Amino acid sequence: MEQIWLIEVLKGIGRFFLHPIFYYALLLALVSGAARVKRERNDFHIRIYKGSLELRSLFPAGLICGLILSALSVAAGVEVSWPVLAAVAAATILFSLVGQFRFLSPAFTLGIPVLLFFVFTWLPVQLPDWMSGTTDAMVAGLSILAGLLLLAEGVLLRTSGTKHVSPKLRKSRRGLNVGAFVAKKLWLVPVVCFLPAGPLSVTASWWPVVNWGGHTFSLVLVPFLIGFQHQIQSTLPQSALKRIGTWVIWAGIMTTAIGAAGLYFPYFPAVAAVFAIVARAWISIRHRMRENNAPYYFTQQNNGMIVLGIIPGSKAEKMGLSIGEVISKCNGEPVRNTDEFYRALQKSPAYCKLEVIDTNGEMRFAQGALYEGEHHELGILTVENNINWDPDQAG
Template sequence: MDQVWITEILKGIGKFFLDPIFYYSIILAVIAGMVRVKRERNDFHIRVLNPLQELSFLFPAGLLIGLLLSIITIASGFTISYSMIAILAIITIVLSLIGNFRLLSPAFTIGLSFILLFLAKQFNWNLPIVSEYPSEKSLSGFIVLLGLLLIIEGIQMNRNGTKRFSPILRNSRRGLTVGANQVKRIWLIPVFCFLPAGPLTAPFEWWPTFDFGTGSYSLILVPFIIGFQQQIQSTLPQLAVKRVGKQVLLLGFLVSAIAAAGMWLPILSIGAIFVALVGRGWISYQHRVRENSTTYYFTPQKNGLMVLAVIPHTPAEKLGLEIGEIIHKCNGYVVHDKDEFYKALQKNRAYCKLEIFNTDGEVRFVQGALFEGDHHELGILTVEAKKNWDGNEAS
């Protein structure tokens, strides 16, 4: 028995690399990095973040969570069919083409997949990619999985969505140059599920919760894509992402509770889908309304230079400068624009002393040595970078 399970686990992992979503997620992440770098160079004449940053977030963050979720799906006996996997892959690709990362929430990918499968089964549609209709229990389990993945989306936004923002320069309604930050994340969550037909049978009488136990099954490792995309201009980006992340997390718990009850009362599964789709759409809509109706946060300041972004691996990062802080003095000189800042830096090319207003408006002092080859302006970007362009790469 143990040997059979080990064999099926290895086969399930092998099937993972046959899924087109695995390769599509890599391509999607690489293209997103290329597009971002092109925009950064257009705005600041410099590449701010590594072009493979999106790819670096794709796997590591999702592997452990996928393992934990796999324990739940295996323990519950959740089954998935090739038709469900095919529909989910198509919906995921279509949504990514329509809305980039914005529509890659499981509320939309799994939610719309469920609706299509449910309608196809109810009206007996002859879809080429649907070789068999999933059972009601499998569809109900699909919604439970949606709720759990929504919880994971909220957790990932709070843990990994608050790092490495990409700065943007744009024109305000009054024609002024203002700053914003964009965050784009895509995670691949590999989850073990049971697939009808195979050598595995239920080892316990109390197993299954779903379909397992009524037949024989094999294991398959299914890649689920979770993504989100936000542009933030009204506040510090980490605060906005955490706020939305908490809302998604609460929605995930609510959908999971309703979906779990739907295992015994199927009509609640439909209710869970409605809550997931409307709730996630409302969260995104509220964020957009808030951003468009609030005054811009990253604007030219009278008392210094506001940090829009910190380039990784530069003196600014080593000094601990953060997004949203205002540099008031450099080497004892008050600075109002990037030209004054650059001149003040030249007063002492080996050492730098800064007087800064942090995001709470409190004064703090930072200082550190500068070395040959360091970024000539510490590695900070401000809204003046495009407004008063003078040939420097960053300010």
């Protein structure tokens, strides 16, 4: 029996690499990375992050979340069928094409299929052939899984979502240059689920979602693609993403609780799906309204140069400069733009001492040695409105 379980586990992992979403996620990450690099070069004449950033961010955090969710899924006995997997995959691909990453939340990619299956299983309509074999327990389990994945989205937003956020330049309502950030991430989260029919059998009856009895089953490792996309311009990106992540976590907890009630009340899986869709849409709309009504954070300053971005591996990163800080003086000279900044650097070509106002409004010093020609490669991106300003000279 142990050998059969081992073989089925290996087959379940193999099914992960046969799933089209796995390869679609790789393609989507590569295309997204190329588009980001193109935008960064248009704005700053330089690539800030490598084009492989999205591809490298696809797996590590998602794998950890998938391991935890798999334990919960197995404990709950979440059962899926090939029609369920096909519906979720189709929704994922469709939403990624229609709304880019904005609709790749589990609230939409799983919530919509839950509603679809609920309509066909509960309303007096003819069930399509491709949906045959889909049970009420599967719909309830899928609603619970939607809540758990929504919870994972919130956790990922608060952790890895705050890293490597790409800056951009845009025009304000008055036509001035202002800075903003494009928070856009993808995670591939593999979750272990049960497939009806197979060589495995159990005698335990404690699984809340599925009571197998004398039935048999097999295992499948399902790749779920989670994505989000928000523009941030009124505050530091880390603060905004942690706030959004907290809201999404609460939405996930509530969705999971409502979906679990669907094990006992037949209409609750649909209620859970509707709640997830409305809650996630409301979170996005509320964020957009907040951004539109608040003043711009990254604008040209009177007391110095605000740091919009730091090139990875640059001298600025080694000096400990951070996004949102304001460089008020360079080598003892007040600076408000890159021209003044470079003139101040020339006073001491071998050494750079900066007076910096951090995001808490407190003064600190950042300093470091320079080598010949290195002052042109400090790696600081700023916001300016000089007529002849060249973004390529942004520190």
